[in-house]
Amino acid sequence: MSIQCPPGMRDFYPEDMRVQNWLFDHWRSVSRAFGFSEYEGPIFEFLELYELKSGAGIVSELFSFTDRGERRFAIRPEMTPTLARMVAARANALPRPIKWFSIPRMCRAEKPQRGRLREFFQWNVDTLGSEDPLADAEVVAVAVEFLRRVGLSEQDVAVRLNHRGLMKHALEALGVPVGQQGKAFELIDRSEKIGDDAFCQHWRQHFPDSDAERVADVLRRASLDECLRLAGAGGDDLAQPTRQFREMWERLRSFACEAYCVFDPRIVRGLAYYTGAVFEVHARRVQLRALLGGGRYDDLTGLLDGPRVPGVGFGMGDAPMLEALRELGKLPRLDEGIDAFVIDADAQRFDDVLGLVTRLRREGLVVDYSYKRQAIGKQLKQASARAARYAVIVGHEWPQAEQVALKDMTTGQQRVAAAAELAACMRR
């Protein structure tokens, strides 16, 4: 009987796993460099946790099930509810700011189709317990440092930033009543995807008192200053978002990542819980989904017990990022090279080969050998196929002096070496 990998799920054969690990290693090392600590949660949570955050409508988008005790659970579709739960449980004990990251595996019950994954990994970076725009700028700087390290320059990608507080005021000035801005954000979120004509048509339906063409024009072309001017009409309470946003831009300059950043009024993030700065990363020249989305929220733990915890953070999925790196030719070739492949010049020496292999592995080197006893030439071919940096040949010099032939597989040079000095040689 033949059984396949479930639709929308992925097998990671060693060559795929090397790419995942390369990505995860970058995610981890950048997060750590910025002083973030890793956390993790369970693969499934009580279903109520997601209903609480997103309403009962979320259930159809989740893989949910019950246990024998009739408790309802769902595989996590995002990390934020878990983060909220964990922080709420220890809100008073955790020193502020709470700088945490995670690389959770998560699932969504997407209809299986090309490019729609049901399972993916997502890098989550959050700073909690601070309202300082410094925190907003720092999480953006984490994202930018990752982009820089994987070779994506400001010509390749852009961080597009906006502020929901400013947009609220600007929209009011453009004729959208405060109570209907959720719908407006949703339409703006889709404006690039659906194009100007469709956008204006939808806009007119929902907001007959607002000039759709003018809105489209603002979204397409407005600078921060224009938006501020527009938003200025909204009232006095604009002072705080303006100060916040300008301070964040100054901090982006301090973190030397301003070159990646552009103001873009089309970035509003449909999600209801964002309240301040919002941002996305997009490839500049290729048309791809957003590579990252994030923003500031007033109260992470609002729906759970515990004190108010403001925060700012982002999520970056593995699949869109790897797709972008592939498209832009930035994915490195990742060979699973080994340090040494140990060869017997004579089947009688095989036990010595295993002894030497064991010694080198204990010294921390990555070492392999042939399971089959065969000619040196064939074993050298295997060494080559395994991308070994060195071949170590155990021959007749072994019994007297524990000496081997050490062959550099890159240069082809070969010399006699004592077993005791091999590890040091190879580390050089």
Place this chain on the structure above:
Amino acid sequence: MSIQCPPGMRDFYPEDMRVQNWLFDHWRSVSRAFGFSEYEGPIFEFLELYELKSGAGIVSELFSFTDRGERRFAIRPEMTPTLARMVAARANALPRPIKWFSIPRMCRAEKPQRGRLREFFQWNVDTLGSEDPLADAEVVAVAVEFLRRVGLSEQDVAVRLNHRGLMKHALEALGVPVGQQGKAFELIDRSEKIGDDAFCQHWRQHFPDSDAERVADVLRRASLDECLRLAGAGGDDLAQPTRQFREMWERLRSFACEAYCVFDPRIVRGLAYYTGAVFEVHARRVQLRALLGGGRYDDLTGLLDGPRVPGVGFGMGDAPMLEALRELGKLPRLDEGIDAFVIDADAQRFDDVLGLVTRLRREGLVVDYSYKRQAIGKQLKQASARAARYAVIVGHEWPQAEQVALKDMTTGQQRVAAAAELAACMRR
């Protein structure tokens, strides 16, 4: 509303995550040192995959669910079926031996109670496509090298080995017909747990023609030679298992891990698919569950399409191993230290602090700073709380010469250093 972590699941706060990462890093580096490549699969599979391997009875032990297309899936309770599926799909393309490892997360629908986890991680190491006892010895050597690296000596733990082929013959000689050995293996598997009296009672019920006391005595005391003598009565086809087992022991010696290994006729592994050598790792002085279980199987992909693939491998769960390390006092103290904490001597210098922080992070160091502008003393306390190796104080020397005060937080020594040399200083 307060929502908890689901029963039997775990939250990993940063201090827990450090322990997990410490364990996973060891699992990865040991596997790689031995030439094994990492793979992964999806978190859930078609339910049929598990039914095929274990029968329909397995369903109640799984978390299963259907998608909108009424397809049935289950969260993986073990990795072997996924491994079988992945190998079967490429059986002819993969070079032999296939040496693979994985650190999958998996779930079982255990009744929630103390010590019974519903979610755990399990290190899986398998060598496929070789029947050579060398492969059996090598996976045992991988396990032993891990034990050695985490500080567990042969006084702390033992690898208890046996061979199902030998046991079949020995049981026949002890009066258990060939067709009923599944039940016999199951009882032997539980013999230590239930004690001699209960074992003999059960044995008598199932095998009235077999001397229960004699069996119990053999299980408790037999050496390999005694078992071989017993098994010898079984017939001529004993030659192959005997040769295999003896050759494996010789290879364990070649891999220098013999000191950890003992023959133990009680180790039979209940699982039906093992056919050759079987082994478990147990703590010697503390009574804990097995820390590892594994063995040889004739045909991994037998139930799926594809050619016959023999193999040998083991699984080690994260929770029992961490429990053992804790019990034995071998779990190291893991601080999340940072390389440097950068301090402003004067709030006017804060922008310079952020610039220097950015520069050091780009050079690969782990660097943090205070979100609050406050006195040097308070910032130094924060540096200490973060277990920073160095405090870097940006003061009045900065504007002219880009010089800082560099304080070694271990020795307390402080000196003036140029910004350009900081990274090199700290790496030393």
